[in-house]
Amino acid sequence: xxxxxxxxxxxxxxxxxxxxxxxxxxxxxxxxxxxxxxxxxxxxxxxxxxxxxxxxxxxxxxxxxxxxxxxxxxxxxxxxxxxxxxxxxxxxxxxxxxxxxxxxxxxxxxxxxxxxxxxxxxxxxxxxxxxxxxxxxxxxxxxxxxxxxxxxxxxxxxxxxxxxxxxxxxxxxxxxxxxxxxxxxxxxxxxxxxxxxxxxx
Ligand SMILES: Cc1cc2nc3c(=O)[nH]c(=O)nc-3n(C[C@H](O)[C@H](O)[C@H](O)COP(=O)(O)O)c2cc1C
Numbered sequence: 635x636x637x638x639x640x641x642x643x644x645x646x647x648x649x650x651x652x653x654x655x656x657x658x659x660x661x662x663x664x665x666x667x668x669x670x671x672x673x674x675x676x677x678x679x680x681x682x683x684x685x686x687x688x689x690x691x692x693x694x695x696x697x698x699x700x701x702x703x704x705x706x707x708x709x710x711x712x713x714x715x716x717x718x719x720x721x722x723x724x725x726x727x728x729x730x731x732x733x734x735x736x737x738x739x740x741x742x743x744x745x746x747x748x749x750x751x752x753x754x755x756x757x758x759x760x761x762x763x764x765x766x767x768x769x770x771x772x773x774x775x776x777x778x779x780x781x782x783x784x785x786x787x788x789x790x791x792x793x794x795x796x797x798x799x800x801x802x803x804x805x806x807x808x809x810x811x812x813x814x815x816x817x818x819x820x821x822x823x824x825x826x827x828x829x830x831x832x833x834x835x
Pocket of ligand 1: 656657658659713765766767768769770789790813814
């Protein structure tokens, strides 16, 4: 099979394999997901931490062809080419203001990110994969989802399903179809602050 070797996913320090097992494939099976699996994904997301326990995330999802088609239409063409097949598509939103007092919640994107990661890790526990996407029309997303820009940030689209065979993908996507690597540990955490000495990455 073409692509980079899987050993790029060997952790430098021993960690739970759930972190290296999660990755973002593009080859999916179109088989529908049972309701209990879909519910488990959102349940995992529900338990994410958030500032003041605000839980500012909202997942807007579709499983049926007509509704899924509406979400697919929001994606850029390169994402449509593989994500249209996925049995579960969704967008993750972050509510901009705290419910109490209407103050801006600048932590909402951070919290929505936590919820997405919980969902992605739970997906692996269920034998599924979740693949996030920023490649979509923001304007169209607001229209199709029917939410106001004043109230919500639309953070990402997410495709979920069982993994399919990479050979089904068009060549340009197939050659990217393998787990990728990470920056070295020294580039993601430092105790050398103030950071003027931090190497440029
Ligand atoms: C917010 C976000 C946006 C992304 N946008 C896209 C996208 O539009 N299309 C795509 O194919 N992958 C997209 N990805 C997947 C990333 O390329 C991928 O997560 C990254 O290369 C790390 O690889 P991994 O998820 O396989 O570990 C996105 C991921 C995130 C978290």
